[in-house]
Amino acid sequence: MVSLDAHSLSARELNQAIKKAALTGSQITILNPQARHNIAVGILDSCKIDIDGSVGYYAASLMDGPEVNIDGNAGWALGENLMSGKIVLTKDAGASVAASMRGGDIVVGGNAGARAGISMKGGTLLIGGNAGFLTGFMMQKGRIVVCGDVGDAVGDSMYEGVIYVGGDIGSLGADAKIIEPSETDLIELWGLLEQSGINDRPRFRKIVSQKKLYHFDNLERLEMSAV
């Protein structure tokens, strides 16, 4: 068990201390994060990290393996490019949570800002509350589950992957469509909610790509004359 006081360390010193402790698989507690940026970035060994308070931008980003619990809010880009492991945030996340994540799980207990799961390439992003504008923008793989409402342009230009929404949908983004979730989908989702301690079982709708943007459907002028 290692306890680190963020107040007396620079972000670099703090992350170096976390990396050192992570080598031995320790349980690490970070005190006084005070919403500072770049906390627990680049941790590549399995370990358990508890952060006692809010974090700023890029918290728990570029990570492969750790399990991180954050008791507070997060700024923009929590868990960016997560490869594997798990991040659990008790309150709200800023914009671009789970940007480009490739694997693992991110759970936001409260609401998420705009562009949640932007360019996601794998893993699961679960949001207990609402998510903002452009949720799942250009996502390429993976699963986003929003128990509450989503804002406008959900799933805009998504290639692959799925977005489930339990509440209201502001509007669909370009090339996104709503389909009925299968029974297997719902069993999986409810299992996920149960694991995450979420008691509601909303009537989820499933959003996927229409895949119409995969190919140009307008011909250039020269091409037209050739047809």
Next chain:
Amino acid sequence: MCGISGIMYKNSRHQGLAPVGNDLVRMLDSLAHRGHDSTGYTIVGENNDGQLILRIWTGESEHPDVILARAQEAVEQVGCVVNSRQAWGGFLRLNLNYEGEIPELAEAILQTEGVVIHSIGEASEVIKDVGTASDMEPRHQVGSLKGTHGIGHVRMATESKVDITHSHPFWAYPFTDVTVVHNGQLTNYHKLKRHYEDVGGYRFLTDNDSELIAVYLADKLAQGDSLTDALRYSLEELDGTFTYLVSTKDGIGVAKDRWAAKPLVTMETDDVVAVASEEIALRSVFTDQELDRAEPQENEVLTWSV
């Protein structure tokens, strides 16, 4: 990137002025990583028994005292009675009694070569300088200023040059008490500026896009729109990316663009409301672990009044 913050003590008109300057210095210092170029504040105090607060700067002049004396002369010639005067390092703060029209006073000051007006207000004053909040504090002692509310800005310049004139907040010439801090860029700045110059007859003091927001809002308020409505109209009429704060004599307002491109978090209790680009700034003043903050979303407008 830039950083913005604001604070308002809801009951301060009844319970006495609050440490608005000190709070904003701490908030902007904690946001210094969002911009080192310049820092600026609007501090709004009580109504000044009808007196005006004038803040001017002498640019890069080698003889600031001479220019400040000329500016003061110009002010007195249009009928102002100077009640108090503070001058330091090319900056001048005057407390005035003035019965005339604000445009006449402003024009008289601008006739003095080398003078830049930072603000004219019945209750508001703009303090700005290059560098971070910590850098400018020994020169300006913003931390000692009390008020009901205020806004502030740290700048990482993108649209116009780095100097004091192009620092935020921007005062809406020639109105009183409307100032703006802005994080973002306006893409229809030139078009709207021409419109306000040609049709509205307004004059702009800088070539910074954010000044336009102040003039835009002051014009709407002068036409009788509420602050909330003026902010709502701006969501449609201003093009580009923005999260901005406006300060008036009576309160502060927030508007966030349709893309939710620029950050903001808000915190509100029964006594105080604080807003900032990042939670780190709220936590520099409010250390409560359980601090509840919200993040305004796209097309959102918020206003608070004292």
